[in-house]
Amino acid sequence: MKYQMDHVVFDEFGLVSVHCIACNHMIRKRVEAPSKRDPSKMVYAMMTLSNYRELERELSDGSKMYPMFCVECFNEPIDDEKTMGIIKRGWSKEMRHAGRPEETIKRTEKEKESLRIVKGGK
Numbered sequence: 001m002k003y004q005m006d007h008v009v010f011d012e013f014g015l016v017s018v019h020c021i022a023c024n025h026m027i028r029k030r031v032e033a034p035s036k037r038d039p040s041k042m043v044y045a046m047m048t049l050s051n052y053r054e055l056e057r058e059l060s061d062g063s064k065m066y067p068m069f070c071v072e073c074f075n076e077p078i079d080d081e082k083t084m085g086i087i088k089r090g091w092s093k094e095m096r097h098a099g100r101p102e103e104t105i106k107r108t109e110k111e112k113e114s115l116r117i118v119k120g121g122k
């Protein structure tokens with residue numbers, strides 16, 4: 001089943017992995033890497049895997065977003081409506097992870113409810 005799973009995974013330290021919006025294959029993952037400021041220290045960084053692709057989409061409020069897919073799904077027709085749904089779920093998940101009050105999350109969800117993709121292409 002495509003367009004069913006959340007595309008972002010968080011834990012107590014932040015973003016763990018990013019997955020293809022359509023098929024849920026992993027496309028970015030958190031790794032430990034030496035700090036650029038102090039190479040003796042390890043920090044978390046996001047690693048982009050070779051199957052990572054992104055599209056540009058224009059939204060009904062004039063803003064742009066860059067939904068992420070694996071290379072296989074990128075080469076197939078994209079379901080913009082379902083993509084928008086997954087992205088909205090991701091925003092809510094991110095707000096919850098950031099500890100936003102449930103009231104704020106609900107209000108934001110309502111504000112963004114009618115937001116949709118108006119322009120696409122590859």
Ligand SMILES: [Zn+2]
Nearest residue numbers: 020023070073
């Ligand atoms: Zn995919």
